[in-house]
Amino acid sequence: MSNPQQLRYSKEHEWLSDVEDGVATVGITEHAANALGDVVFVQLPEVGDTVTAGETCGELESTKSVSDLYSPASGEITEINQDVVDDPALVNSAPFEGGWLFKVKISEVPDDLLSADEYAAFASGS
Amino acid sequence: MTEPPANRKTALDATHRALGATMTDFAGWDMPLRYGSEREEHLAVRSAAGLFDLSHMGEITVTGPQAGALLDYALVGNLSKLAVGRARYTMICDENGGILDDLIVYRLGQQDEPEYLVVANAANAQTVLDALVERQDGFGAEVRDDRDKYALIAVQGPAAAGILKQLTGFDVDGLRYYAGERDIVADKPALIARTGYTGEDGFELFVSPDDAVAVWEALMAAGKDAELVPCGLSCRDTLRLEAGMPLYGHELSTALTPFDAGLGRIVKFEKSTNEGRFVGRDALATAAERARTAPPRKLVGLIAEGRRVPRAGYPVVADGQVVGEVTSGAPSPTLGKPIAMAYVDAAHAEPGTKGVAVDIRGSHEPYEVVALPFYKRH
Numbered sequence: 001m002s003n004p005q006q007l008r009y010s011k012e013h014e015w016l017s018d019v020e021d022g023v024a025t026v027g028i029t030e031h032a033a034n035a036l037g038d039v040v041f042v043q044l045p046e047v048g049d050t051v052t053a054g055e056t057c058g059e060l061e062s063t064k065s066v067s068d069l070y071s072p073a074s075g076e077i078t079e080i081n082q083d084v085v086d087d088p089a090l091v092n093s094a095p096f097e098g099g100w101l102f103k104v105k106i107s108e109v110p111d112d113l114l115s116a117d118e119y120a121a122f123a124s125g126s
Numbered sequence: 127m128t129e130p131p132a133n134r135k136t137a138l139d140a141t142h143r144a145l146g147a148t149m150t151d152f153a154g155w156d157m158p159l160r161y162g163s164e165r166e167e168h169l170a171v172r173s174a175a176g177l178f179d180l181s182h183m184g185e186i187t188v189t190g191p192q193a194g195a196l197l198d199y200a201l202v203g204n205l206s207k208l209a210v211g212r213a214r215y216t217m218i219c220d221e222n223g224g225i226l227d228d229l230i231v232y233r234l235g236q237q238d239e240p241e242y243l244v245v246a247n248a249a250n251a252q253t254v255l256d257a258l259v260e261r262q263d264g265f266g267a268e269v270r271d272d273r274d275k276y277a278l279i280a281v282q283g284p285a286a287a288g289i290l291k292q293l294t295g296f297d298v299d300g301l302r303y304y305a306g307e308r309d310i311v312a313d314k315p316a317l318i319a320r321t322g323y324t325g326e327d328g329f330e331l332f333v334s335p336d337d338a339v340a341v342w343e344a345l346m347a348a349g350k351d352a353e354l355v356p357c358g359l360s361c362r363d364t365l366r367l368e369a370g371m372p373l374y375g376h377e378l379s380t381a382l383t384p385f386d387a388g389l390g391r392i393v394k395f396e397k398s399t400n401e402g403r404f405v406g407r408d409a410l411a412t413a414a415e416r417a418r419t420a421p422p423r424k425l426v427g428l429i430a431e432g433r434r435v436p437r438a439g440y441p442v443v444a445d446g447q448v449v450g451e452v453t454s455g456a457p458s459p460t461l462g463k464p465i466a467m468a469y470v471d472a473a474h475a476e477p478g479t480k481g482v483a484v485d486i487r488g489s490h491e492p493y494e495v496v497a498l499p500f501y502k503r504h
Contacts, residue, residue: 040433041434061433061457063164063364064456
């Protein structure tokens with residue numbers, strides 16, 4: 001699997017897109033989606049909620065388990081992906097594209113996010 | 127520091143890895159969890175057929191003139207009366223009636239040369255073997271550890287019989303549910319059993335580990351048109367859950383008797399041998415009376431109204447009080463909703479009971495109480 005070079009990654013297996021007009025998109029990595037198995041339910045923060053980098057902001061249910069969703073950056077939620085709420089399998093089939101989770105108006109991005117190559121090394125060791 | 131012992135690998139290990147399986151540790155074995163989407167594997171078994179490697183299961187052979195009498199004494203069933211070529215679902219209990227394992231026992235061989243194959247769960251196989259050896263004193267019977275002698279391949283689903291028929295001259299249609307006979311599959315000797323753990327028609331094939339790859343590949347080829355897919359343990363768990371079948375460590379444990387688990391019917395007090403004596407008899411008689419007069423918790427099905435999934439150990443609540451505990455839970459691919467099995471106080475265990483919820487990480491999610499199973503094949 002390949003992690004898109006233009007994204008930044010958290011050690012909780014979320015990705016963060018480039019910031020455009022102050023807003024970035026968040027999702028989970030293909031590595032995380034594969035580890036979860038079929039995702040059947042996503043609970044996302046609501047538009048207007050404030051999220052904090054490294055803190056839980058939702059959850060993902062798969063066949064075998066439930067996992068907390070962490071925000072890779074701090075800010076205010078501006079949009080959630082209703083398609084993924086309606087069809088959680090998008091997280092498995094297109095984790096870096098149609099399976100994105102939410103958009104956040106950035107107040108702070110931690111400086112310890114990983115590059116694609118750093119994340120690949122981290123994920124292969126975890 | 128010593129390294130933990132490496133997991134055991136089945137004879138099909140390289141086959142699974144070549145298929146891209148996600149492997150998991152299961153009872154000390156490296157087993158395929160899923161090959162792709164476990165939901166699609168599950169639905170394939172319901173609509174067509176799935177192929178499983180179950181070589182982690184523990185086989186124990188019991189032979190000798192008093193093999194049936196030993197099993198009557200050691201297990202809760204009346205195995206001496208089991209006809210040659212038939213199989214029985216049964217359990218082995220301790221002196222207190224607590225369940226050590228649930229088993230399938232196949233009667234093989236000839237009428238006058240008793241031979242039984244006892245199939246135990248991987249995690250309990252050593253316990254079952256030890257108990258049978260301990261209980262065999264005074265019986266003219268031999269207990270043999272055959273765990274390394276068999277690989278176990280299951281083909282399950284409505285298309286299973288059609289697939290198997292392509293690989294054997296054996297009368298597949300003539301084999302009844304819960305029956306098993308030795309014959310040839312894909313030119314290899316096999317015990318062909320019409321048993322399974324999916325709620326579908328299907329077969330379990332006990333073959334030599336040396337023949338496992340050949341039999342697996344022959345089945346995959348024969349099942350191509352029927353859309354047979356390899357299936358991992360993840361979908362096996364959701365299939366058995368929909369079928370209301372208990373899993374040791376979840377619905378069954380040494381803390382419970384077969385009566386507590388709603389399976390008292392498999393305990394046979396009228397046995398053909400040993401003047402009816404068997405391990406756990408007195409405790410089980412008490413448990414039977416308790417189940418009849420003052421049942422403790424009952425095993426029920428729960429179906430979600432919402433989408434959050436109950437997991438083993440979550441409390442079942444009613445009116446803010448804990449009234450039970452989830453033993454298994456998963457999103458049901460067939461029903462499209464989360465389902466669970468749970469032990470619930472008798473007062474809240476009737477199907478249709480209102481006001482029952484599962485405490486899912488602090489939030490009380492409403493659940494409908496239903497009779498098991500969730501799914502029954504047509």
